[in-house]
Amino acid sequence: MESPERARLDAFFRHVIEQFPAGGPVTTLIVTHLLCERPAFLRAMAATSTIAAVLPKPKSIDQHTLETVQALYPVYDLSRDLFADPTRALDYIEESAAGQDLVLADIGGYFAPSIGTLVEKFSGRILGVVEDTENGHQRYAALDQLDCPVISVARSPLKDCEDHLVGRSIVFSTDALVRARGDILTSRNACVLGFGKVGRSIAQTLRGHDLRVTVYDKDPIRRVQARSHGFRTTATTTEAVRDAELVLCATGNLALRQHDFEALRNGAYLASVTSSEDELELAPLHEIYQRNPVGEHLTRYEVTGHYFYVLAAGGAVNFVHGAAVGTYIHLVQAEILAATAALTHGRFRPGLRTMPTAARQTIAGIWLDHFDR
Incomplete structure (x- = not known):
């Protein structure tokens, strides 16, 4: 990414964080694609939370991006099996973020099989999940009960x-x-x-x-x-x-x-x-x-x-x-940032939730200010 593009992107995310500040210290586990634009999003997440782990989706990893991210944050292998067993999943997040207020940023419903156990038994607090994809939305929606908020951006107009x-x-x-x-x-x-x-x-x-x-x-x-x-x-x-x-x-x-x-x-x-x-x-x-x-x-x-x-x-x-979709991907990333902040304020009851229209309108306005030029 060229320096002017990076500066504009970082300014965009700073503006988003200013509009949607966290309500207190929070730790995040982040499932993500590691494509060339992703470090800017992770820098923004790191500005508003402590990143305990970056979990790259296995088939969407750019090697240079991986090396860049590994130099900045803990990066671990991801698989469905990792979180399919609730006991193993609980052990993993205890090792990563024991005693912390924790938000799980998900792409594909990886945490869904074990979320009930994590909410009940984690030594800290699971504030909630932010889910990015339709596949993940369906996985959480299929659960009989959700004991924490799951904010889905999968069906957001911004997406x-x-x-x-x-x-x-x-x-x-x-x-x-x-x-x-x-x-x-x-x-x-x-x-x-x-x-x-x-x-x-x-x-x-x-x-x-x-x-x-x-x-x-x-x-x-x-x-x-x-x-x-x-x-x-x-x-x-x-x-x-x-x-x-x-x-x-x-x-x-x-x-x-x-x-x-x-x-x-x-x-x-x-x-x-x-x-x-x-x-x-x-x-x-x-x-x-x-x-x-x-x-x-x-x-x-x-x-x-x-x-x-x-x-x-x-x-x-x-x-x-490379799955490039240009600067429009940052609309979704901004909504993930806003949703993470919202979970720290306790604004959502347990269950599958979405961000308010007003929040999405604010994000769209910020995006237009930075990219509609």
Whole structure:
């Protein structure tokens, strides 16, 4: 990042922190992508909290950024298993932040399986969780009870800008990887599973690239919305993928399970917008299909009479090219900062919560002051 860009970004975050100050000392555990713009966000988090641990999502780590962050903060490996066992999770946060007021900044619901135990037994206080993604939102929403506030920014209007551009970056990276093996997507049949904000952007972008797009979403309201946008829809996943030469998964909640892969047509390309374990049940296939790399970030799955291609090992395909969405990502990061501060003031009851409209309007105004030039 060039010096003028860094100075402007740091000034933006300083303004956000001034508008949303913490109510007292607070410690944070931060699950995050470690891409090139992330150190500025972490500097802002460090200005308002003590960072006990940075937990990079494994498939979105830029090596230079990792080295930069490791020089400043404790950085540890992240996996679903780490927080799936409540006892192990409790031991981990005791080692990291014993006795502290703690906010968990999450991307993907990593803390969801153990949050009840953490709230009940941690030697400090779990003030709450701030969740960034739709996948994580769904994981917390599925719990029978939440004993602390979970502020979700996944469905914030401020995230709409990012989601729209993420959809475009997904199509860009998918097209680039297919072209790298001498193939093209133009004029083919495509299927988008999930018609949320990212899925909608993907479908619209694919149509703009002259693909014939079918949409499936388990929510009939979203299927109606897809039809109103001129997309063909189906009543089942199997019907949606049967004729698709490209399948893009954007549900945030296991778009394709083991039996669904049998319906993929031969030669289909398969890509995801998030972690492979969140969208694709690939692990059971490893005992059935032979897997062979056929290019960088492209794997052929083959069994007698059937084959298809998986891009980026089933992970978020746009991270292959850095997942850049420009300065709009800082809107979401600013809302995470504001939500972290709000938790220190005790403004939210336990349960799944969102930031007030007025707070989002303030953030949007600050962003316009710094980036609309």
